């Protein structure tokens with residue numbers, strides 16, 4: 202999609218200052234909240250129809266929590282999630298349920314995310330059955346219709362329909378991920394939230410699944426939020442990229458920018474740490490080696506969240522939180538170096 | 541980066557035609573089926589391959605840590621400084637493990653005992669291999685933690701493993717493995733569970749320490765980027781066999797086995813814009829139970845010939861230190877000798 206027609210479109214999803222905190226409790230009988238895990242700590246972005254927003258960042262930075270909060274698996278602490286004009290956080294249960302048809306998830310672990318006691322058929326048909334029972338399907342579906350739909354979906358994701366009555370353990374990791382994708386597609390969603398869908402797969406299987414997701418997007422006009430910790434995967438699949446750190450978005454740009462023109466010191470470090478499969482290039486590279494580990498998300502911060510590990514930190518970064526600032530039309534960064 | 545220091549003298553480690561099988565209810569799993577490679581002093585060798593291709597079993601075999609039953613080393617030799625590890629007594633083995641060859645295991649969470657303090661575990665390991673007092677061993681543990689970059693090591697050495705992050709635990713494991721100053725360090729996916737910025741720290745650490753102590757390293761990974769940066773030589777494994785072996789530069793510049801070629805092509809690369817479809821190897825890796833004598837890659841191979849479906853290819857030299865097991869490189873005589 203070219204940039205010009207993107208600009209004309211209304212966002213399909215708007216996330217505004219979203220926070221998702223988890224209480225930390227202590228005491229055995231009388232639970233008392235003693236603090237909070239600030240898993241997602243105020244993030245905002247828009248998603249245009251047909252685009253893929255990649256979210257990249259280290260373990261624990263809040264990627265999964267972000268998409269779970271968006272899909273209302275959690276009740277967000279504050280902020281808003283607006284899907285097609287509907288504010289999900291203040292919507293009625295029925296409205297939310299209706300809206301969630303348009304938004305489906307694919308999970309990281311193809312081993313854990315499928316119920317081992319269900320056949321492939323049951324797994325893929327389950328969303329249809331649930332919405333059918335509630336009378337919320339767009340068109341009524343008979344048993345036979347559902348059966349046909351399951352077979353159609355299996356074929357679409359590259360699974361042999363003859364395997365319909367098999368169980369997840371009889372499939373390889375890549376095939377299980379295909380089952381998860383078929384299930385996510387069952388209700389004809391508009392947005393797919395894919396939480397590390399290829400991270401657990403072997404390299405040779407990873408590219409099969411990436412190709413499949415890409416094809417499905419083209420064919421069905423899907424919009425993706427795609428999480429990965431592998432920058433190269435994110436760059437390949439995404440149109441825009443959000444770099445997260447400790448529950449915050451540090452940089453938001455077009456997909457090629459983190460590589461070509463990284464601005465935030467964290468993006469630079471992440472990029473320089475990502476190995477490139479080419480010994481000639483790899484051996485000449487200068488790495489920015491960050492010291493220390495990702496700090497705990499359990500404390501409230503009054504300065505830049507990256508302060509502790511930042512190689513370019515300044516005095517003012519300690520006491521002030523940098524806000525997202527637009528440096529050009531498609532590129533935003535939260536860093537005082539660009540004030 | 542390290543240069544290849546293999547000087548043509550007898551290699552430090554010489555694995556010859558190693559076969560390790562597992563007996564299971566479904567049949568014999570030929571987890572490692574006739575692999576050979578050498579490791580020189582100070583050299584870093586990468587072993588890459590998909591899940592289940594036999595990388596861990598290879599290295600557990602070198603340490604003679606294969607659980608039997610169900611596993612058994614059924615053939616081959618593992619010569620360490622000329623002596624076959626497979627013929628050593630338990631006592632000699634204990635000396636080799638830790639003193640001569642040490643290993644960092646795949647899963648950092650399970651390889652430290654959660655109920656014992658880091659100090660207890662490090663001291664135990666050190667005393668197992670070196671004669672010194674407990675106090676000296678504690679001091680050495682603290683030094684090791686400092687070396688691997690754990691802040692406030694004097695205090696943190698008394699922590700329990702769960703008080704450390706995944707990256708810190710992995711650094712402790714590396715510290716412990718290196719504390720014995722072994723000649724060979726086997727690192728089984730030492731960074732797979734870690735973040736890229738922590739991975740970069742750990743790899744830098746292994747590289748630096750190995751160079752300083754002239755330790756030879758076997759690095760098992762499925763990350764082709766990690767191999768590119770760290771290794772002098774690479775073995776590519778598929779279904780229990782080494783299908784290609786080469787100097788790292790040569791492997792990436794001219795991958796000769798269709799599997800290696802596919803593997804290198806199918807990773808998205810940050811430094812290259814890719815639009816449209818990624819290269820992809822179709823199909824699934826084979827089940828290694830009761831595998832017939834064919835090339836195990838043939839069902840997924842886009843260069844498959846008739847002979848690949850019933851006979852395993854001979855290993856051919858395609859360049860200096862570059863070997864490949866593929867019928868594409870065999871001569872007519874070899875093909876017709878069936």
Ligand SMILES: Nc1ncnc2c1ncn2[C@@H]1O[C@H](COP(=O)(O)OP(=O)(O)OP(=O)(O)O)[C@@H](O)[C@H]1O
Nearest residue numbers: 223238240259260261262263264265266267430498
């Ligand atoms: N249900 C929960 N209760 C309490 N804390 C949670 C919960 N879910 C997540 N967290 C914490 O919130 C933070 C963000 O977690 P999240 O799973 O979103 O990270 P992530 O970016 O997806 O990491 P990974 O790459 O490891 O999947 C972490 O510190 C995590 O421990």
Ligand SMILES: Nc1ncnc2c1ncn2[C@@H]1O[C@H](COP(=O)(O)OP(=O)(O)OP(=O)(O)O)[C@@H](O)[C@H]1O
Nearest residue numbers: 562569571590591592593594595596597598610828
């Ligand atoms: N104890 C065991 N009993 C039966 N089979 C086993 C046992 N240990 C390993 N195997 C089999 O041996 C083969 C090789 O396993 P190995 O652990 O070496 O793979 P790997 O290349 O290290 O994979 P990964 O990348 O997943 O770590 C696999 O098919 C595995 O199922």
Ligand SMILES: [Mg+2]
Nearest residue numbers: 264265266396
């Ligand atoms: Mg996650």
Ligand SMILES: [Mg+2]
Nearest residue numbers: 595596597646
């Ligand atoms: Mg392994």
